[in-house]
Amino acid sequence: MRAQRRPAGQPHLAPWRAGSARRGTRGRPPPLPALTPRRGPWCNRCVMAARTIELDPDRFDREELVPAAEALRAGQLVIFPTETVYGVGARADDPEAVRRLRAFKQRGADKPFARLAPDAVAALEPLAHVPPRVLPAARELWPGPFTLVLPQPGGASEGVRVPQHRLAQTLLRLAEVPVAASSANRAGEPPPTTAEQARRAVDEQVAVFVAGGPARLAQPSTVLEVADTRWRILRQGLLDAAILRPRLETLVLFVCTGNSCRSPMAEGLFRARLSELLGIAPADLARHGLLVQSAGVAAGHGASPSPQAVRVLAERGIDIAGHRSQPVTEALVQRAQLIVAMGPGHVHSLLSWWPEIAPRLMLIRDEGVADPIGSSEAVYRESAAQIEAGFDRVLDRLFGDALGRLVLRKRRRGEKP
Incomplete structure (x- = not known):
């Protein structure tokens, strides 16, 4: 049997398997458009x-x-x-x-x-450059009324939603x-x-x-331009600056007891690790929206770090001499995307005060990091090694999903606008 030829100018149409929801038919082809x-x-x-x-x-x-x-x-x-x-x-x-x-x-x-x-991965995958600071916004605000405009190599920009x-x-x-x-x-x-x-x-x-x-x-999306070290709203929509600002930074908060030994060492060591991973100088991480801080569940304000902690990190080229202690506060834990406790007791204290932070709270190692206060520099070196051993777990929480891996991969390619 010879196949019928289509009239000239009539396009090929795929089989109509779903019918018309408006007319209530299913399985029957609708009439061809005139x-x-x-x-x-x-x-x-x-x-x-x-x-x-x-x-x-x-x-x-x-x-x-x-x-x-x-x-x-x-x-x-x-x-x-x-x-x-x-x-x-x-x-x-x-x-x-x-x-x-x-x-x-x-x-x-x-x-x-x-x-x-x-989805967010499909939106960002074709781009040559994706600033790490967009991660919280992409995770929390997509899908939604939010258009990202990202500068690309060569001077052009691309908007995605x-x-x-x-x-x-x-x-x-x-x-x-x-x-x-x-x-x-x-x-x-x-x-x-x-x-x-x-x-x-x-x-x-x-x-x-x-x-x-x-x-x-029933109103257009908010259009936000985000570069490595700056951002600005190009068109105001449902999402204003108060909603966007905290989602354009990532704060990792390390917590110990007095904020003089373990958590200051973790802060300095992790800042160095992020710098190496992303190719951003430690002093510039904050300008890229990547913040690392520390606090203590029983800390006061303004105490210097222990001399042993300062010397052990100085051996690694990390200066924490200017650190000053601070107590953990509700403002800090609510702002942090990830809260890393040095020991199980710190997890217990934090959850007793703010149970809602459980999804953002983690223990750096299953066994924690022993408190080296009053010990020799050798003990402090062991504490520093234990802290570093827990960083893979911390980085997995920050970049372990498909979107985080995508941003890391593009960052390592080194293409910048």
């Missing part, structure tokens, strides 16, 4: 009217988004909902698709588009290509926040329109 006599802005042939896919964002079959994903892969424009506004997306690695997106947005080549990704919308995330995963996107409005018009508003933006340039109800937040 050809319109309008001319597209990028060619002189007739173009199809946009296919509309109406879905409930809380209850849908991922197969229903296959036509939209195929359109993105083919270089076509797709309008779809996010939690902030309705967006229009195009394949980011296809120059012709990006040109269509610019024509739709009436935007010049000097104004780049953000790239959307289904992970939307918190099931339809958008599913579409991005199905597309399996980088997607450049912007709000689905022309220059000078407000961004659409409902399906009805977005429908008015659909024209012959759009291949597929995914209607998924109103945008839950």
Whole structure:
């Protein structure tokens, strides 16, 4: 039996396995979109009217988004909902698709588009340089209404976002290509926040329109530019500076008893270890958003470290002579991303005061580090060795997930903007 030939100009369509959620059919192919006599802005042939896919964002079959994903892969424009506004997306690695997106947005080549990704690793993996200070923000604020703009080698910057919308995330995963996107409005018009508003933006340039109800937040994302040693808000959204600032630094807090022996040594040794790992001078770590401090559960204010601790670390080229003791406080433990106790007793004390810090609290070694106070320098050297032996565990908590490993890998490549 001879296969039927497609009419000229009619694109190949994948099997429609999900049917139409709006019409309640399943398993039957919908009618092909009608050809319109309008001319597209990028060619002189007739173009199809946009296919509309109406879905409930809380209850849908991922197969229903296959036509939209195929359109993105083919270089076509797709309008779809996010939690902030309705967006229009195009394949980011296809120059012709990006040109269509610019024509739709009436935007010049000097104004780049953000790239959307289904998760944080997919968002940051294509970038040559990722500042370590973005880790807490990426972990805590993605997916969500938060766009990161990161300077790259060569002077360019790239914006990336992970939307918190099931339809958008599913579409991005199905597309399996980088997607450049912007709000689905022309220059000078407000961004659409409902399906009805977005429908008015659909024209012959759009291949597929995914209607998924109103945008839950109904306002654009916060746009934040983050470099190695600075950050600034480019566009204010739901997330303000008070929310962003503590998520643009990582504080590791070492805790012992008097903050004169073990925890000051741990502070100095770990700062040196981070410096070596990331290729950042110890004095510059704080400017990169990487903070290391120490405190004591029974410490007073302003005491000097023990002379033995100072001399033992000086043998390693680390100067802690200027350290002054401080007691552990609620402000310190609430600010810290990771709290490292020197002994089991310190864990018990901290949890009795602030039980909610348990997920961020760890013991440096299963057996802890013995208190060397009043002992010889040889005992202090043994304490320093025990502290260093626990750093692999600490680093695993900081960088052991997929996102942390990604940042370390890119840092070691040495490409900087």
